[in-house]
Amino acid sequence: MFAELLQYLLSGLTIGAIYALAGLGFSIIYNASHVINFAQGEFIMIGGMASATLTASGVPLPLAILIGCGGAMLVGVLVAKFAVERARNASTVTLIIITIGASIFLRGIAELVWGKDFKRLDAFSGETPIQFLGASMQPQSLWVVGTAGVLIVAIGLFFAKTLTGKAILATSHNRLAAQLVGIDVKRVVLASFALSAALGAVGGAVVAPITFSYTEMGIMLGLKGFTAAVLGGLGHGPGAVAGGLIVGIAEALGAGYISSAYKDAVAFVIILAVLLFMPNGLFGKRGTERV
């Protein structure tokens, strides 16, 4: 009974960590540019596909992940520079369609480069399950949770301690004021896309041994990441992380106790329920509107 619950919690925590990374990516970009980047899932896909295919052709794993990460960052910067920045003053709907266009475009390129079939990546440290209070856990899950944890702490430090991080924060609070004190806001937007892309790509690489990688792997992961970001309150970093973990764990519990067919619906049922009572998410501030 308890072992079963623990099993669900552990698998929920694993996938939740990926949702948290994706959600954090949404939040960072939203803060810097007020854009919801629907191509976030494609960054995850690029990380997963690049590391799986590169290691298969003999590149050492750390280098493969690094290349995938660099590739995703480059793609992120290109999307920001050539699509998002140019449409700065467009409406919310227009910007949403631009990033959706970008995600379709990237999936098309990925299919061309890597093909449509599933790619396998070996687990980083073997597949012998670890027994833990009656539940068993893949060593890869530890990699996922550990990597996500380290990245999340690193992001926190980045925003709190470094000048670049503070510049991004300043831009998110007030773009014009940031510009006036000499922050290059255009570069901030590019940096935020690069950062989110890196988060997504590393997440994709560590989760690839569990989920396999394929060109459409980013669709649901991206949407769940968006759910996580909204659940925590858009633009609220720690909220996005909490949102990701909540969605992941609820999903695992839902799949275990209710119905595995409705696993993917759990996240959306939660978000609807929360938005009903808290229109700004769990941790979002109630904004006043300037007329």
Place this chain on the structure above:
Amino acid sequence: MNALLHGRLTGLLALGAVIAVLPAFLPNNFYLDIAILAGFNAVVCVGLNLLIGYAGQISLGHAGFFGIGAYASGVLVGSYGWPPVLALLAGAVFVGLLAFLVAKPILRLKGHYLAMATLGIGIIVSIVLRTESGLTGGPDGMMVEPFKIFGVELYGEKVWYWVVGVLLVGVVWLSLNLIDSPMGRALRAVHGSEVAAEVVGVDTARFKVLVFVLSAVFASVAGSLFAHYAGLITPAKADFFKSIELVTMVVFGGMASTFGAVVGAVVLTLLPQALTIFQDYQQIVLGGILMATMVFMPKGLLPTLAALFPARRRA
């Protein structure tokens, strides 16, 4: 006022004329079929445009309403032997009630939160359609009986073309009237500044709910008829990508332009057909076109073209 009425009639007559003469230029049923599909999409988009373009609210879940309409017809007629007209109405009433129930709390949300909520509803609907295979046939979809009314069976592309054509003209007429009514003005006020509209006494919530329900019902009716026409429906017709496709049509054609929504629906229905020549590059080209139009024509096709010919805008 007279000029306004005049402009409305001219547009409607032009649309009617295009629909009337188009079949003469379509060489065979394949093209007629594409025209019919474009017509169905246009009906949904005209409704969605009321919501996006005039009330300034985004929905990323309208395919869900289309899907409910389609499956209501499929299931009620096929498995329970209901007359198709009754099934269509039942689907529309159900969708209307559902939209009404979710509208009030949802439309309180703004911008991206509303996008999230409608996206959630759409995805939940498509997962239910996919999973309840006993009722819906699951991922493979289900066959749908032909549409019969007063013992007459609607059959063949030629008949359906006129059915969809008349439906589209009707929907456009309704929508144009709505936009020019006091309610339409209230809606535009909501789009301009919701707070200001509230201050001058517009019941913004009521209008938003009404338009949301109306656009959902349009989608449901189009879904029902589409199901009968196609004879086969799959959950893909209700999923996230279909919703995105619909929103894209509206924005591509031009937000806050009823004829823009029609043009957007027609162009983007044709586009994938035309893109099949690109084969493996199809997604790349489609994604590229989406990005490029939105970057270079953020107002959409028809308003951008209209701005190029200022003289013609007076009509």
